[in-house]
Amino acid sequence: MKTIINALNKAFESRVRLGIMSALIVNDTLDFNNLKEYLEVTDGNLASHLKALEKEEYVAVTKSFIGRKPNTQYVVTKQGKQAFEEHITALEDLIKSQR
Secondary structure (H helix, E strand, O other): OOOOHHHOOHHHOOHHHHHHHHHHHHHOEEEHHHHHHHHOOOHHHHHHHHHHHHHOOOEEEEEEEEOOEEEEEEEEOHHHHHHHHHHHHHHHHHHHHOO
16 A cells, blocks of 8 residues: 655755756756855755766756757656656645644
């Protein structure tokens, strides 16, 4: 039997990962610097969380150049969107069960 708490996705336990996914869900795509500014985190902290989400195949990365400057864009994958929606539903169910 799957309990409400077990329905929560461990990949989204971090507030930074929740922030990344939330920002990408509503913005379709964001670059590294915009995510960093929005979440107010360091380069290293953001990079490690993005890498973890990429490893789970929840986030896809596109690297390009704008002029001579590198630009890294992030987008939520179909799998990532589904997993995040299931996580949010599980959170809502957990809150409703406490009433």
